[in-house]
Amino acid sequence: xxxxxxxxxxxxxxxxxxELENLRSHVLHMGGVVERxxxxxxxxxxxxxxxxxxxxxxxxxxVNALELNLDEECSRILARRQPAAGDLRLIFxxxxxxxxLERIGDQAERVAxxxxxxxxxxxxxxxxxxxxxxxxxxxxxxxxxxxxARMDVAAALEVEREDLAVDxxxxxxxRQLVTYMMxxxxxxxxxxxxxxxxxxLERIGDxxxxxxxYVIYLVQGKDVRHVSIEERERQVQGVVSGQxxxx
Amino acid sequence: MxxxxxxxxxxxxxxxxxxxVFVIVGLLCMMxxxxxxxxxxxxxxxxxxxxxxxxxxxxFPSRRAAxxxxxxxxxxxxxxxxxxxxxxxxxxxxxxxxxxxxxxRNWVTEIIEVNVTNLAGVPSIVYGLLALSLFVYGxxxxxxxxxxxxxxxxxxxxxxxxxxREAIRAIPGTIREGAYALGATRWQTVRDHVVxxxxxxxxxxxxxxxxxxxxxxxxxxxxxxxxxxxxxPPAPVSGEFPFLSFEWMRSPFTVMPIQMFNxxxxxxxxxxxxxxxxxxxxxxxxxxxxxxxxWLRVRYRKRIKW
Amino acid sequence: MDMSAGVIGAQxxxxxxxxxxxxxxxxxxxxGELQAxxxxxxxxxxxxxxxxxxxxxxxxxxxxxxxxRMHDLYDGSRYRGRIVFQPDxxxxxxxxxxxxxxxxxxxxxxxKPNPFPKSIFENVAYGLRVRGERSRRVVAEKVExxxxxxxxxxxxxxxxxxxxxxxxxxxxxxxxxxxxLATEPELMLFDEPTxxxxxxxxxxxxxxxHRLKEKVTILIVTHNMQQAAxxxxxxxxxxxxxxxxxxxxxxxxxxxxxxxxxxYITGRYG
Numbered sequence: 001x002x003x004x005x006x007x008x009x010x011x012x013x014x015x016x017x018x019e020l021e022n023l024r025s026h027v028l029h030m031g032g033v034v035e036r037x038x039x040x041x042x043x044x045x046x047x048x049x050x051x052x053x054x055x056x057x058x059x060x061x062x063v064n065a066l067e068l069n070l071d072e073e074c075s076r077i078l079a080r081r082q083p084a085a086g087d088l089r090l091i092f093x094x095x096x097x098x099x100x101l102e103r104i105g106d107q108a109e110r111v112a113x114x115x116x117x118x119x120x121x122x123x124x125x126x127x128x129x130x131x132x133x134x135x136x137x138x139x140x141x142x143x144x145x146x147x148x149a150r151m152d153v154a155a156a157l158e159v160e161r162e163d164l165a166v167d168x169x170x171x172x173x174x175r176q177l178v179t180y181m182m183x184x185x186x187x188x189x190x191x192x193x194x195x196x197x198x199x200x201l202e203r204i205g206d207x208x209x210x211x212x213x214y215v216i217y218l219v220q221g222k223d224v225r226h227v228s229i230e231e232r233e234r235q236v237q238g239v240v241s242g243q244x245x246x247x
Numbered sequence: 248m249x250x251x252x253x254x255x256x257x258x259x260x261x262x263x264x265x266x267x268v269f270v271i272v273g274l275l276c277m278m279x280x281x282x283x284x285x286x287x288x289x290x291x292x293x294x295x296x297x298x299x300x301x302x303x304x305x306x307f308p309s310r311r312a313a314x315x316x317x318x319x320x321x322x323x324x325x326x327x328x329x330x331x332x333x334x335x336x337x338x339x340x341x342x343x344x345x346x347x348x349x350x351x352r353n354w355v356t357e358i359i360e361v362n363v364t365n366l367a368g369v370p371s372i373v374y375g376l377l378a379l380s381l382f383v384y385g386x387x388x389x390x391x392x393x394x395x396x397x398x399x400x401x402x403x404x405x406x407x408x409x410x411x412r413e414a415i416r417a418i419p420g421t422i423r424e425g426a427y428a429l430g431a432t433r434w435q436t437v438r439d440h441v442v443x444x445x446x447x448x449x450x451x452x453x454x455x456x457x458x459x460x461x462x463x464x465x466x467x468x469x470x471x472x473x474x475x476x477x478x479x480p481p482a483p484v485s486g487e488f489p490f491l492s493f494e495w496m497r498s499p500f501t502v503m504p505i506q507m508f509n510x511x512x513x514x515x516x517x518x519x520x521x522x523x524x525x526x527x528x529x530x531x532x533x534x535x536x537x538x539x540x541x542w543l544r545v546r547y548r549k550r551i552k553w
Numbered sequence: 554m555d556m557s558a559g560v561i562g563a564q565x566x567x568x569x570x571x572x573x574x575x576x577x578x579x580x581x582x583x584x585g586e587l588q589a590x591x592x593x594x595x596x597x598x599x600x601x602x603x604x605x606x607x608x609x610x611x612x613x614x615x616x617x618x619x620x621x622r623m624h625d626l627y628d629g630s631r632y633r634g635r636i637v638f639q640p641d642x643x644x645x646x647x648x649x650x651x652x653x654x655x656x657x658x659x660x661x662x663x664x665k666p667n668p669f670p671k672s673i674f675e676n677v678a679y680g681l682r683v684r685g686e687r688s689r690r691v692v693a694e695k696v697e698x699x700x701x702x703x704x705x706x707x708x709x710x711x712x713x714x715x716x717x718x719x720x721x722x723x724x725x726x727x728x729x730x731x732x733x734l735a736t737e738p739e740l741m742l743f744d745e746p747t748x749x750x751x752x753x754x755x756x757x758x759x760x761x762x763h764r765l766k767e768k769v770t771i772l773i774v775t776h777n778m779q780q781a782a783x784x785x786x787x788x789x790x791x792x793x794x795x796x797x798x799x800x801x802x803x804x805x806x807x808x809x810x811x812x813x814x815x816x817y818i819t820g821r822y823g
Contacts, residue, residue, distance in 0.1 A: 001808070001815050010821045082779055084806050084818045221808030352628060421667040425729070427626060429680040429736065430657035439679070444670055551670045 003086045003219045005151045016081055020090065023073055024149070027094055027101075030066040031145040034101050035138060037063065037108040038204060042134035044115045045197060056112035063105035070098045086218075093218040097148065100207040100214075104141060107200040107207070114197040121190045128176045130198055133169040137204040140166060144211040151219050153236055159212035160229055166205035173198045288530065295523030303524060307478070308506065312517030317525050320506035322479055323392070324461060326495065327502055330396020331403065331460050336453055339404050340442075343411025343449075348437050367405035374402050375469025383470050390471030392480065393496040398466045403456030410452020414445035447547025454540035458533050464504040503529050573639055574599035574740055574770040575620065580634035580646075582615055582624070589615045591794045592634070597740070599639070602762060602771040604785035604802070606778055608822065612794040613774045617742050620645070620772065621659040622652035638739075657684065660733030660769075664745040666725035668717035668732075673709050676717050676728055680736040695735050702768070703731035704761050723754025730761065734769075741765065743773040747780065759784050778818060782806050790814045 008024070009017040037059055044052040074095050077083065083091055140159055147155035177191045177198075216224050216236060224232045306316025342363075350356040378398035388394045418441060426436040442449075480498035503525060510522040575597040582590035590612050597603050605613040615624075622645065624630035635644040638658070645655045668676050677696045686692055696713075700706040705727040709720070717728055726746060733741060743762070747755040762771060762784055775781050781788050782802060789799040790813070798805065798814045809815045816822045 001810055001812055007815075010816075012820055012822070016820070084778070084782070085809050085815050087819045088807060419667070421663055421665060422669060424623065424626070424661075425663065425667045425669065425732075426679070428621060428623065428656055428659075428661040428663075429683055429732070430653055431679075431683045432653055435683055439682075440669060 001086075001221075002153075003089070003151060005149075007086060008090065019073075019077055019081075020087070023070075023077065023090075023094060026066070026070055026073065027097060028145060028149055030063070030070065030098065030101050031141070031148075033059075033066065034063060034105045034108065035141055035145075037105055038111075038134070038138045038141065041108045041111040041115070042131060042138070042201075045111055045134070046129065046131050048115065048119065050116055050119050053112040053115035057109055057116075060105050060109040063102060067098050067102040071095065074098075089218045089221060093148075093214040096214050097211050100210045104204050104207045107204050110200040111197045114193045114200075117193050118190065121193065122186070123190060127194065128173050130173060130194075130201060133166060133173065133198065134201050136162070136166050136169065137201045137208070140205050140208040141211075144208045144215070147212055147215045148218075151215070153216055153219050156212040156215040156219075157233060157236060160209050160232065163205045163209040166202055170198055170202040288527075291523050291526045291530065293523075294520055295525070295527050298520050298524035299527065303521075308509075312513075312515055312521055315510070315518070315521050317503065317506055317528065319479060320501050320503045320525070321528070323500040324502045326392050326480060326500065327395045327399065327467070328457055328461060330392055330496065331399040332453070332457060334397055334400035335403050335407055335456065338400070339407025339453075339456075340411050340449060342404075343408045343415065344437060344442065346408070347412050347415040348433065348441060363405050363408050367409070370465075371402060371463055372465040372469060374398055375466030377401070378466060378470050389497055390499060391497040392500050394470050395467050395500070395502070396496075398470060399460040399463060402463060402466065403460050406456040406459070407449070407452050410455070411445065411449050414448025414452070415441055417448065418444050444551055447544055447551065450547075451540045451544045454536050454543070458536040458540070461532060461536070462504055462529065464502075464508065467502055468505060503532075570596060571598050571601060573597060575639065576637050577616070577619075578635045578637060580616070580619060580632070580636060582612075582619060582633070583631040585629040589794050590619070593791075593794075593796045595789055595796055595799055597770060597772055598787060599770050600766055600768075601786040602766050602773060602784055603787045603789065604781035605772070605774045605789050605791060606776070606781045606817070607791035607797075608817065609776070610793075611791040613791050614744055615794075616791065617744055617772060617774050620740065620742055621656050621661055622646070623661070625652045657736065658738060659740045659742060660736065660738035661742045662726070662729050662733055662744065662746050665749050666722060666729050668720075668725050668728050671717060672714045673717050673720070673728060674713040677731050677735050680732060684736065696731075699731040699735035702734050702765065703727045704757065705731055721754075723750050723757060726750060726754070726758060727761070730758070734765075738769060740770045740772065743771065745774055745776060748776065755780070790817060792817075 008020055011017050011020075037056055040052055040059075041056045043049065044056060074091050077091055081087070140162055143155060143162070144159045146152070147159065174195060177195050181188050181191045210225075213225050216222060216232075220236065222235055224235065227235070302314075303316050304321070305318055306314055307319050308317075309315045346356065346360065346363075350359070375398065378394055378401070382388045382394040382397055383390055388397075422440060422444070423436060426440050431439070480495035480500060507522045507525045507529070510518040510525065513519075573596050577593050577595045577597075580590055580593040581588060593612075593616060595603075605616065607613050618624055619632060620636060624632070632646040634646070636646050637643070638645050643650065669679065671679075674696055677699050678692050681692050681695055686695075697706060697710075700709065705724060708724060709715075709728075717725065720728060726749075730746075747758050750758070759780065762773065765771060766786075773781075773784065775784075785802050787800065788802045788805045790797045790805070790809075790811070792813055798809060798811045800810070805814065806818060809818060
C-alpha cells in the first residue's frame with residue numbers, strides 16, 4: 001500500500017501522532033541546518049573566506065548533536081510504540097536519513113577545512129569554480145528533503161537522476177585539476193585540496209540520493225537501494241499503476 | 248477546592264448510623280423466626296422428653312399410653328421413604344437431565360416446563376386423591392407402603408427435577424464445549440461431566456424433598472394408612488427361597504405424622520405426651536436430613552469451583 | 554489454487570505456499586438471520602501457524618469455530634460454502650459429515666482455561682477415553698507424551714492425581730493444551746489462548762505454539778497484534794465478517810496491501 005503525506009497521523013493516540021509529527025519536523029530542521037552548512041562552505045570556498053569556513057567547522061557540532069537527539073527520539077518510539085507497517089518504515093527511513101544527513105554535514109565540514117588549508121598554500125592558476133557543482137549538490141539535498149516532507153516518489157526519482165549530473169561535474173573538475181598537476185607539479189598541494197573539496201561535494205550528492213531511496217521505501221515499501229535506475233523506475237511505476245511488476 | 252475533612256466525617260458517620268439501624272432491625276426479624284422455632288421445640292421437649300426412652304422406640308402403639316411406642320410408625324416411615332426415594336430419584340434426575348440437555352427449545356418443551364413447576368404447587372391432598380384412584384384401586388396396589396411411597400414420590404418429583412436442572416445449569420458452558428471439542432457424544436458428555444458435576448446440587452434437592460415427604464400427612468391418610476398398627480411389615484429378606492421378597496410393599500402400615508395425629512386426638516394427657524415425644528423424634532429426623540443436605544453441598548462445593 | 558476475488562495478497566501467498574492442511578472456500582455463516590461471515594476463502598498451511606486478527610466482532614472466532622463444527626451445538630446456525638480438509642479432500646461442513654468425527658481430528662483450546670473438575674491425569678486422558686482407549690499402559694504413555702509436548706510434565710509428574718483446579722492459570726491452560734494434544738489431532742484451534750494470562754505465562758505458551766507446529770497445524774485467533782506478529786507464519790485480517798487481507802506475516806506487518814489492514818495494524822483503528 002502506498003503511504004501518503006496525510007497517512008502519517010490519524011492514530012487513535014494523539015500523543016503518538018504528535019511524536020511522529022515532531023520527529024518529521026526535527027528531521028527537516030536538521031536538513032535545513034545541514035543545507036546552510038553546505039551553502040556556507042561553498043561560499044567560503046569560492047571567496048576564500050576563512051572566517052566563514054571556521055564557523056562551518058564549528059557548526060558541525062550542532063549537526064552531530066541533532067543526530068544524537070534524533071536517534072534517541074527514534075529509539076524511544078520503537079521501544080514504546082512498537083510501530084508496524086508504515087509507521088515502522090517511517091522510523092527506519094528517519095534513522096537512515098539522519099545518518100546520511102550527518103555524513104553530509106561532515107562533508108561540508110571537510111570542504112570548510114580545505115578552505116582553511118588553502119589559505120596557507122600558494123594558489124595555482126585560476127581555480128576552477130565549484131560553485132555550480134556545489135549548488136547542484138545543495139539543491140539535490142533540498143529536493144530529497146522536500147520529497148521526504150511531501151512523501152513524493154516522483155520527486156525522489158528525479159533526485160536519483162540528477163545525481164548523475166553532479167557526478168559528471170565532479171569528473172570534469174577532476175580532469176581539469178589533474179591536468180594542472182601534470183603541467184606544474186608545484187601546484188599539487190593546492191590542486192589536491194581542491195580535489196578533496198570536489199570529492200566532498202560529490203559525496204553530498206550520493207548521500208542525497210540515498211535519502212531519496214529511503215523516501216521510496218517509506219512510501220511504497222520497496223527497497224530500491226543498489227538497483228539500477230531503469231529497474232527502479234520500472235518497479236516504482238508498477239506500484240503506482242497497480243500492476244505487479246514482472247520480476 | 249480544599250478537602251473538608253469535617254464534612255466528609257459527618258457524612259460517613261451518618262451512613263454508619265443507618266448501618267447500625269439496619270443491623271438491629273435485621274437481627275430482630277431473624278430472632279422472631281428463631282425464637283418461635285425455639286419456643287416450639289422447647290415446648291415439645293418439655294412435654295415429651297420424659298417419654299423418650301428405649302421402650303418408646305421399641306414398642307408398638309397400645310391403648311395404654313405408658314406402654315405405647317412408635318416402632319411401627321418409624322419403620323413405616325422409613326420404608327415409605329425408601330420406596331419414595333427409589334421411585335423419585337431416578338425419575339427426577341432423568342427428567343431433569345432430559346429437559347436440560349436433550350429437549351429442544353420448542354413449545355412442547357415449554358409446556359412440559361410450565362407443568363413441572365406447577366406440579367409443585369398442587370395441594371398434597373389432591374395427590375392423595377390421585378393416588379387413591381390410580382395406585383390403590385386402578386393398579387390394585389392396595390392401601391400399602393408401595394402406594395404411599397409412589398404418591399409421595401410424585402409429590403417431591405418437581406423438587407428433584409428443579410434442583411437437578413439448577414445444578415446442571417450451574418455448570419459453565421465452557422466445560423461442555425471442552426468435552427464436545429474432544430469429540431465426545433452428547434451421552435458421553437452427560438455421563439462423564441454433566442451428571443457427576445451436578446451431583447452435589449441433585450443430592451441436596453433429593454434430601455430436601457425427602458425431608459418434606461417424611462412429614463406429609465394428608466396424602467398418606469387419603470390412601471388409607473391405618474392408625475393402629477401393632478405389627479411390622481414382613482421382612483424383605485428371609486432364610487428361604489427366594490430370599491428377597493416384596494411382600495412388605497403390600498402390607499398395611501402407618502407413618503410418624505399419622506401416629507402423632509392419632510395420639511393428639513385422644514383426650515388423655517399421657518397420650519399428649521406421647522405425641523410430643525413423637526414430634527421431637529420427627530423434628531430431629533428432619534433436622535438431621537437437612538444437616539446432611541448442607542454438609543453434602545459444602546463438600547461438593549469444595550471440589551468444584553466454578 | 555483458486556482464490557476468490559477480494560482477497561488481496563493472495564498472489565503473494567500463491568506460488569510459495571507450502572502444502573495445505575485445510576482450506577475455506579466461499580464460506581458464509583449465519584446466526585439465524587444475521588450473516589456473520591461473508592464469502593471467506595482462506596488457505597491453512599500444514600505445519601504452520603496461521604493467525605486471525607481483527608477488531609471485536611469481525612468474525613474471527615466465528616470463523617475458527619466453523620472448522621470443528623462447534624456452532625452445531627447451538628440452534629439457528631447455518632453454514633454455506635466449504636471447508637475442505639486435506640489430504641482426503643472432504644468438506645467438513647457437509648451435513649452428511651458427522652461433527653463428532655470432525656472434532657476427533659481437531660483439537661481446540663479456549664480463551665479461558667477450562668479444565669474439567671477432575672484430576673490432572675483424568676483431564677488429559679479424557680479424549681482418549683472418549684475414543685474407547687482401554688489399555689491403561691497406552692493411556693498413561695499418551696498422557697505423559699501430551700504433558701511433555703505441552704511443557705507441563707516437569708511441573709506435574711509427581712501430582713497427577715491432584716485436582717486440576719489447584720494449578721495456576723498458565724498451568725491450567727497448558728493442561729488444556731495437553732488435553733487437546735493427547736488425541737494427536739491434525740489441526741489445533743486456539744481461540745485467544747493467552748488473553749486471560751499474565752505476560753510470562755503468555756510467553757511460555759507462545760514458545761510452546763512455536764514448537765508444536767512441527768507436529769500439528771495451528772490456527773490461532775488473537776486480538777493482540779504483536780502476538781500474531783511474533784507467533785505466526787501467515788496472518789489473516791478480518792473485518793465485519795469478511796477476509797480483508799491474507800499473507801505472509803512479515804509482509805503484512807511491514808507493508809500490508811490494504812489500507813484497512815494498515816490502519817488496524819498501526820492503531821488508527823478501534
